[in-house]
Amino acid sequence: xxxxxxxxxxxxxxxxxxxxxxxxxxxxxxxxxxxxxxxxxxxxxxxxxxxxxxxxxxxxxxxxxxxxxxxxxxxxxxxxxxxxxxxxxxxxxxxxxxxxxxxxxxxxxxxxxxxxxxxxxxxxxxxxxxxxxxxxxxxxxxxxxxxxxxxxxxxxxxxxxxxxxxxxxxxxxxxxxxxxxxxxxxxxxxxxxxxxxxxxxxxxxxxxxxxxxxxxxxxxxxxxxxxxxxxxxxxxxxxxxxxxxxxxxxxxxxxxxxxxxxxxxxxxxxxxxxxxxxxxxxxxxxxxxxxxxxxxxxxxxxxxxxxxxxxxxxxxxxxxxxxxxxxxxxxxxxxxxxxxxxxxxxxxxxxxxxxxxxxxxxxxxxxxxxxxxxxxxxxxxxxxxxxxxxxxxxxxxxxxxxxxxxxxxxxxxxxxxxxxxxxxxxxxxxxxxxxxxxxxxxxxxxxxxxxxxxxxxxxxxxxxxxxxxxxxxxxxxxxxxxxxxxxxxxxxxxxxxxxxxxxxxxxxxxxxxxxxxxxxxxxxxxxxxxxxxxxxxxxxxxxxxxxxxxxxxxxxxxxxxxxxxxxxxxxxxxxxxxxxxxxxxxxxxxxxxxxxxxxx
Numbered sequence: 001x002x003x004x005x006x007x008x009x010x011x012x013x014x015x016x017x018x019x020x021x022x023x024x025x026x027x028x029x030x031x032x033x034x035x036x037x038x039x040x041x042x043x044x045x046x047x048x049x050x051x052x053x054x055x056x057x058x059x060x061x062x063x064x065x066x067x068x069x070x071x072x073x074x075x076x077x078x079x080x081x082x083x084x085x086x087x088x089x090x091x092x093x094x095x096x097x098x099x100x101x102x103x104x105x106x107x108x109x110x111x112x113x114x115x116x117x118x119x120x121x122x123x124x125x126x127x128x129x130x131x132x133x134x135x136x137x138x139x140x141x142x143x144x145x146x147x148x149x150x151x152x153x154x155x156x157x158x159x160x161x162x163x164x165x166x167x168x169x170x171x172x173x174x175x176x177x178x179x180x181x182x183x184x185x186x187x188x189x190x191x192x193x194x195x196x197x198x199x200x201x202x203x204x205x206x207x208x209x210x211x212x213x214x215x216x217x218x219x220x221x222x223x224x225x226x227x228x229x230x231x232x233x234x235x236x237x238x239x240x241x242x243x244x245x246x247x248x249x250x251x252x253x254x255x256x257x258x259x260x261x262x263x264x265x266x267x268x269x270x271x272x273x274x275x276x277x278x279x280x281x282x283x284x285x286x287x288x289x290x291x292x293x294x295x296x297x298x299x300x301x302x303x304x305x306x307x308x309x310x311x312x313x314x315x316x317x318x319x320x321x322x323x324x325x326x327x328x329x330x331x332x333x334x335x336x337x338x339x340x341x342x343x344x345x346x347x348x349x350x351x352x353x354x355x356x357x358x359x360x361x362x363x364x365x366x367x368x369x370x371x372x373x374x375x376x377x378x379x380x381x382x383x384x385x386x387x388x389x390x391x392x393x394x395x396x397x398x399x400x401x402x403x404x405x406x407x408x409x410x411x412x413x414x415x416x417x418x419x420x421x422x423x424x425x426x427x428x429x430x431x432x433x434x435x436x437x438x439x440x441x442x443x444x445x446x447x448x449x450x451x452x453x454x455x456x457x458x459x460x461x462x463x464x465x466x467x468x469x470x471x472x473x474x475x476x477x478x479x480x481x482x483x484x485x486x487x488x489x490x491x492x493x494x495x496x497x498x499x500x501x502x503x504x505x506x507x508x509x510x511x512x513x514x515x516x517x518x519x520x521x522x523x524x525x526x527x528x529x530x531x532x533x534x535x536x537x538x539x540x541x542x543x544x545x546x547x548x549x550x551x552x553x554x555x556x557x558x559x560x561x562x563x564x565x566x567x568x569x570x571x572x573x574x575x576x577x578x579x580x581x582x583x584x585x586x587x588x589x590x591x592x593x594x595x596x597x598x599x600x
Contacts, residue, residue, distance in 0.1 A: 011035075011039070014032075014036075017060060021089050021091065022582050023586075030205045035056075038061045043177070043198065045201060046205075048179065050181045050209070055082055057179070058179075062117050068118050068138065068139060069140055070141070072125050072145065073119055074121065075121075076095075076098070076099050079119040080099070081301075083119060084554050085554055090582065090583065090584030096124060106118070110133065112137075125160075139173075147195065150195060161194070165194060178195050178197060188204075207387045208389070211330055211332050212323060212324075212327050213334050213397050213402075214336075215335070215337070215399040217336065219310070219340040226239060229334075234305075235285070235286060235305030236301065238299075238304060238307045238308070239288060240291060240310065241290055247292055248266075254288065260286060260288060261284065261286070262287070262288045262290060263289055264289075264290050265292070282301050283551045285542070293313075301328070303328075303553050304333065305334065306333060307323050308338070309322070312337065312343040313369070329559060330559065347366055348366065349486075352485075376405050380395035380397065407505045407508070408507075410470050413470055415497060416455065418498050419498065420437050421488045421489070423453050426490060427487040430467075430471050436455060473506050474504070475488075479492045479493055480494070533597065537593065538561060544589060557580055559580060560581060564578060570598075571594075
């Protein structure tokens with residue numbers, strides 16, 4: 001009987017395979033911890049941010065374990081993207097989906113032990129015929145991707161995920177690995193229970209994406225602002241727009257204004273057009289996609305250089321998930337939000353229309369988003385504190401840290417505003433209170449006698465433009481709270497402000513947005529554009545990708561091309577020592593890249 005391999009020996013083998021297959025000398029973040037648990041047969045829930053390398057935590061063990069790793073993934077496009085990447089690294093992978101015609105060959109390969117990875121959708125995995133197939137082969141590991149779909153508390157609940165535990169219970173010798181990027185504490189607990197993973201099996205990485213620069217700007221002319229962003233950032237990008245009509249309008253406007261390829265994506269387009277646009281975007285090195293939030297979870301594109309929002313997202317959780325599609329390759333990327341006062345008005349109206357049991361939670365989510373928009377402090381720190389972390393006070397890579405906004409002492413104006421809210425009965429919305437403060441005596445104001453209050457007309461024309469940012473700031477900090485009918489009421493530190501015991505400052509954001517001398521886009525500095533060797537390497541990569549029918553990043557990431565251009569290796573051994581070049585890719589492409597280097 002063979003003696004069991006020690007954990008230390010297992011991980012030595014894993015590190016050797018990491019270099020041989022993926023071309024990396026070390027793991028990133030919690031990858032090593034997760035891989036060690038999987039190789040040790042321990043079921044695990046890994047909560048890792050987008051771009052942290054979740055797929056490696058099952059692809060690497062799959063290449064080492066005796067048997068096949070069955071990967072349950074919710075989207076066919078996502079499965080096929082990962083299939084291409086796995087095969088490019090020499091990992092034997094296949095999928096059983098409605099889009100794959102080679103079912104019999106795939107089933108035979110699984111039964112014969114010839115597959116490292118078998119991808120399947122949850123709807124198929126829950127069928128009795130699939131369980132029968134698994135009984136004819138050897139399952140080493142179940143990997144459940146996008147595991148938040150198993151929870152009714154998650155944002156993409158899929159009922160078929162609830163049928164996965166009975167399937168996995170039938171293979172007690174196979175460990176379970178659940179993976180998700182966005183799951184709060186409630187959702188995590190539900191995932192553990194629904195998939196039969198012990199509580200001690202949870203590994204949570206930090207939520208920080210340090211390579212993403214966060215910026216939030218007032219919306220003025222959004223087509224012009226987006227066109228300027230695209231001019232500053234030549235790489236691929238995603239622009240989220242609030243409606244289908246806005247998606248199509250912006251796509252057409254931006255393509256005309258910039259000359260770049262810009263395509264629309266929303267649920268109202270024909271399925272064939274959506275699929276064509278998505279495939280073109282994934283394969284492109286500079287396309288911009290304008291989309292509703294229907295475009296997202298199935299995008300396995302690591303080189304997205306910017307994500308822009310043409311309006312506010314639904315929540316901080318949605319913002320984190322959507323901006324997280326930028327910079328998954330670890331290179332610098334930009335997340336910029338363009339917002340207007342009307343966004344929050346419309347959002348609060350929508351909250352007032354949902355069922356009463358959900359309103360309080362929705363208001364809290366909206367207030368948290370308002371705090372992110374209005375803060376003069378580090379945006380990353382606020383974002384991470386929302387997810388329960390304790391980050392440093394400054395990140396050095398958001399607009400507020402890089403270009404601190406000018407602050408205005410609004411203490412006296414805040415006292416006037418709070419006094420007006422109190423004296424009008426704490427039941428009217430901002431529009432009515434604003435009219436009282438600025439001396440507008442319309443029918444509603446006079447009918448209630450509010451034109452006779454001491455606060456009527458006490459805000460002059462110079463202060464009036466500050467009322468709107470001030471009320472958002474006070475709502476964000478809880479000084480003003482919304483009543484059940486959408487009015488404003490005093491809360492939090494309102495009493496202390498009224499008594500002059502607490503100062504109030506607001507950011508002069510409009511002034512900052514108008515400043516000259518814009519800071520360079522983070523993505524623009526990532527690649528040595530203009531370097532003849534780098535451009536020649538990109539051209540070769542493009543040619544090889546077209547021949548293979550895969551996106552360019554499947555051949556090599558930009559980071560690998562930068563390393564090649566910098567090191568200028570002259571032998572296959574020197575080339576193979578660079579990060580991101582595994583044995584399979586070295587064999588397939590090494591000589592062609594060396595030929596380009598020699599030409600320069």
